[in-house]
Amino acid sequence: MPDQKQTEPEKDQSTLSKQPKQPRKKISSSLMWALIFTLLIAAWIVTGDFKGGSALQTESPSLAEKAKETNTKRGLFRVRTAEFPVVEHPEKLVIRGRTLSDNQVELKAETAGLITKLDVEKGDFVKKGTVICHLEDGGRSASLFEAKAVVTQTEADFKASKSLQRRGHTAGLKVLQNKALLDRAKAALMRAELDLARTKIKAPFDGFVDHLPSKVGSYLSLGGACATLVALDPLMVIGAVRERDIGKLRPGMDGIAHLVTGVSAKGKIHFIAARAENETRTFRIDLLIPNKNGALKSGVTADIEIPLTPRKAMKLPPSILTLNDDGKVGVRVVTPLNDVKFMPVKILSEEDSGIWVEALPPSSNIITVGQDFVKAGQKVKPVEDPKFKQKSPLAKGTPGS
Numbered sequence: 001m002p003d004q005k006q007t008e009p010e011k012d013q014s015t016l017s018k019q020p021k022q023p024r025k026k027i028s029s030s031l032m033w034a035l036i037f038t039l040l041i042a043a044w045i046v047t048g049d050f051k052g053g054s055a056l057q058t059e060s061p062s063l064a065e066k067a068k069e070t071n072t073k074r075g076l077f078r079v080r081t082a083e084f085p086v087v088e089h090p091e092k093l094v095i096r097g098r099t100l101s102d103n104q105v106e107l108k109a110e111t112a113g114l115i116t117k118l119d120v121e122k123g124d125f126v127k128k129g130t131v132i133c134h135l136e137d138g139g140r141s142a143s144l145f146e147a148k149a150v151v152t153q154t155e156a157d158f159k160a161s162k163s164l165q166r167r168g169h170t171a172g173l174k175v176l177q178n179k180a181l182l183d184r185a186k187a188a189l190m191r192a193e194l195d196l197a198r199t200k201i202k203a204p205f206d207g208f209v210d211h212l213p214s215k216v217g218s219y220l221s222l223g224g225a226c227a228t229l230v231a232l233d234p235l236m237v238i239g240a241v242r243e244r245d246i247g248k249l250r251p252g253m254d255g256i257a258h259l260v261t262g263v264s265a266k267g268k269i270h271f272i273a274a275r276a277e278n279e280t281r282t283f284r285i286d287l288l289i290p291n292k293n294g295a296l297k298s299g300v301t302a303d304i305e306i307p308l309t310p311r312k313a314m315k316l317p318p319s320i321l322t323l324n325d326d327g328k329v330g331v332r333v334v335t336p337l338n339d340v341k342f343m344p345v346k347i348l349s350e351e352d353s354g355i356w357v358e359a360l361p362p363s364s365n366i367i368t369v370g371q372d373f374v375k376a377g378q379k380v381k382p383v384e385d386p387k388f389k390q391k392s393p394l395a396k397g398t399p400g401s
Helices: 002-018 029-050 063-074 140-167 172-197
Strands: 077-082 087-089 092-108 113-118 131-135 200-202 207-211 225-242 254-259 264-272 282-289 301-307 311-316 329-334 340-344 347-351 354-358 365-369 380-384
Touching (some): 092 282, 131 225, 140 172, 225 264, 225 301, 254 282
Parallel strands (some): 077 380
Antiparallel strands (some): 077 365, 092 225, 092 301, 113 131, 131 200, 207 225, 225 282, 254 264, 311 354, 329 365, 347 354
16 A cells, blocks of 8 residues: 555656646746836826926027026126226218309300300309400491480480470470480480490309300300300309208208318308108208319219217227127127126217217126127126226227227
8 A cells, every 4th residue: 555655646746747837927037127117218208298398308408508507507607898988979960962063154145146256265264244255246336326326316306395495486295205205215325235235245253164165256146155154162062861860950050071082171051952852852952162262173072071969979899799689789788786688779880990889878887708698687797808998999088089
């Protein structure tokens, strides 16, 4: 029995060993780690969504954001600043124009006839009353002599009739008839004298002979041109002023005309148009300048410079100007709380040494270096720019220096 019991287990064990083995259900370590990482990533994504989706942001930060992050780590961003003085800037208005003769006339014949003599040449300066053209007599002297004779005769008849009337030998009607004849004769004499005087065409004012269209021997009909006379003293400079600037001007204001020939002359505004030109919407102004010797010529291009009331302004280097998001020109300043602020500027004029702008508030701490790397509202650390320390573009107080 004992042997039998011992054999049976062995038999069972051998029997079991011959049966096929069932595979064990094991999870490999790599699969387990993959599952753990998957769960962690899913939890991280869900947590990010609940916090506003920060985990899904893939946009790269801007330059200003990077600078802000750097400032947070290393301290505030340093910028250089300077204060620029406010001075009285002599504002001026410059108008493009040209010179023009103040008085120019064409001398025309008031009676017909041949030109017998020219006393002047083109370009000559003549005084008022100088004879320019001589026309032929054409019997005008004879007509004048005849008119004088008729006056003499009718005057004698009139005196005789008055004497007879006083003695009662003639009627009063006869005296009146003789008086009418005398007046008619005198009128004919005046016409003859005027007709003869018109054979000498004279200058009506001082000026230069600009044009001589007729020559000796030419026949001038009534209204024919003998010469063109131009007065150059005073000389007129005309210009066109824009609508927005016309309110700054008034007659009598001083002005300077700068001719393209390099000559400059002072004058006064003589005329301002009451209405604008329909095509250009500009107003005409006339500046009169003295020209005693006639050195300045008519028709020359010129710039009219009109000094205006001085304005408070600053002179800034062009390098510190910048643009904001709206495209406006201005500067960035640092407030007393070390915040950056953009301030637009109004440009008044430009020079080689700088740009004149309308004055900013006093003690404006303007950023001179670093203005393009900061934005409005950002905290910065201002450092005085040694380039402008104790010195400014207008330190000497001379506008435009």
